[in-house]
Amino acid sequence: MSLTFAHINIERHRHLARIEPFLRERAPDVVCMQEVFESDIPFFREVLDAECFFVPMTLYPWQEGTTPEGVALFSRTGFLSTAFHQLGGWEGELTTYLDGTPVEKNETQRYVLATADIEHEGAVYRFGTTHFPVTDKGEMNEIQEGVLKKFLETTDLFTECVISGDFNAPRGREVFSRISEKFIDNVPLQYGSSIDGSLHRAGPIPFMVDGLFSRGGYAVRDVEMVCGVSDHCALVAQVEKV
Incomplete structure (x- = not known):
């Protein structure tokens, strides 16, 4: 029997009031998130009634x-x-994030792939999640x-x-295309943007x-994009x- 999966970049602390009802309604078995504050993990564990594996990428300026x-x-x-698995970026102890130019952002965080093996109804699933470097207008740079x-x-x-x-990196350009050569892209082509322009x-x-x-x-079935x-x-x- 299938499990319910959700993925979301939560933009740190900004949208918790929107995300909580979404997670409670959908009640996913597995969730992959990016831009998560370690201090918010107890909140998400309670909402989801779930265990968490967290991998920090940077130290984000917050509340003095x-x-x-x-x-x-x-x-x-x-x-x-x-x-x-470290994929690039800052090496050594975590450093303070600079929310400035793409270069400053990329040089003050490490890039990682977090993976986990999970048992569901007798079957073992491997999930992973990552957050790639930001670039200017979606064009691949040396760091990415x-x-x-x-x-x-x-x-x-x-x-x-499942990652x-x-x-x-926009679908249709080099980075996304090279990943798609190695994996099945499960997001329906009808979805042209995953950015919520209102937020x-x-x-x-x-x-x-x-x-x-x-x-x-x-x-991977019934893939749906949910905005708001x-x-x-x-x-x-x-x-x-299968």
């Missing part, structure tokens, strides 16, 4: 200090195993190309997986930058081992 911010996987059935190379090298070791992320600080952007990819023995929850639209789907 900083808080770790990164990617997270939530699972209602816990985890059999977890791992993270390096992260893509490491991402593809790392995931080549996985015979089966979602904010790839900061994103830059307004409408005609880029599908959020991806839901799979490889191996997974059926964050500056990025959420993706929801049914995932089943």
Whole structure:
């Protein structure tokens, strides 16, 4: 039997009042999130009744200090195993994020792929999530190309997986296309943008930058994009081992 999956870039602390009813209504079994504050994890664990695997990417300035911010996987059935893989960016101890130019953003955070093996009704599923570097107008730069190379090298070791992320790369251009050569792109082509123009600080952007990819023995069905929850639209789907 399939499990319910959701993916969403939550834009840190800004949309919790929108995200909470969405998560309670959908009640997903597995959720992949980006731009998560570590301090908000107890809130999401309670809302989802789930365990969390969190991998910080940077220290985000917040309330006269900083808080770790990164990617997270939530699972209602816990985890059999977890791992993270560094894809590029800042190395060593976390540093304070600079919300300035794309170069400043990219040089003050590390880029990671977080993965987890999860058991659901006797079957083992592997999920992963990532958040790629931002670029100017969605054009690939040197940092993003390096992260893509490491991402593809790392995931080549996985015979089966479902990976979602904010790839900061428009579908149809090089980064998204190179990933699609290795994986099944499960987001219906009818969706032309995953940016919610009513909530994103830059307004409408005609880029599908959020991806839901799979490889191996997974059926990903009933994929739907849901807007009105964050500056990025959420993706929801049914995932089943076949």
